[in-house]
Amino acid sequence: MSGSFNTPDPVAELGQKLSKRLGGRGLAVRALPVFDLRKGTATTFACVPSRMGAETNAFGHWLLQGLDEASIASLDLEMLDVMIGYAKRFSEAKLIAAIACTVAYSTLTNPRARKDILDKLNVAKAATSTPLLIKIELIPSGTPTFRLSEVVQYLKGTIRLVFVSIDEVQGRATWNPGAVGAAGFGLMLKPEDDAAAARLKAQRLTALCASQGAVPFVDGVYTGDVAQVLTEENIRFATGPGLSLSVFPLNGSLPKVPLPAR
Secondary structure, rough: OOOOOOOOOOOHHHHHHHHHHHHOOEEEEEEEEEEOOOOEEEEEEEEEEEEOOOOOOEEOHHHHEEEEEHHHHHHHHHHHHHHHHHHHHHHHOOOOOEEEEEEHHHHHHHHHHHHHHHHHHHHHHHHOOOOOEEEEEOOOOOOOOHHHHHHHHHHHHHOOOOEEEEEOOOOOOOOOOOOOOOOOOEOOOOOOOOOHHHHHHHHHHHHHHHHOOOOEEEEOOOOOOHHHHHHHHHOOEEEOHHHHOOOOOOOOOOOOOOEEOO
């Protein structure tokens, strides 16, 4: 029978619904390539809130700051649905990649929201062969190590790779080896960070990761010079326009995998 009806695209529908909710803040959810600096390619794509502009693009949960925790939790659950749907598209296309999603710390410390997150991840494991990653963001300053570790362990009962985004690494690492249990730690550079500032932050971050047995990553790489410094300092993964200007709408064509940096 010839197809006279269009089959709804669940990813597109979810993405449109979420974009409508975020639209009042000028935001949408897009897939951001995460580059392996050793290889110069991306095989991981992170579904994150984004703001696209003529002069600058911005990504990450920090764009949701100012919302109450209940609103952020609701958005996190919708973004997780979008991530799972996007991962299914890769699986169906037989593209070997990993799909990541960012989740706020406050969402994961809320018992009801956390249960909803874990339930969705458990269902997703049976629904797609594409690996799923979670990155925890918006961690309040001064959060005790044991509380962060608890949140990471909640997720690791369901998903193997959990990453943690921190604001800053001040001086020497203060966490004991293995205390948190995250697969990786990272931070976001500021647009004004030059190569020297990026090098200092990278050195502190790699020291922290060495103490944790974790992989270092950096978001917000704005220039090729900064990307080169991060590579020299053994930062493993990075995102930002200094590596590629490509971002992908979740209801558009899937990216080339592996995706080369520009």
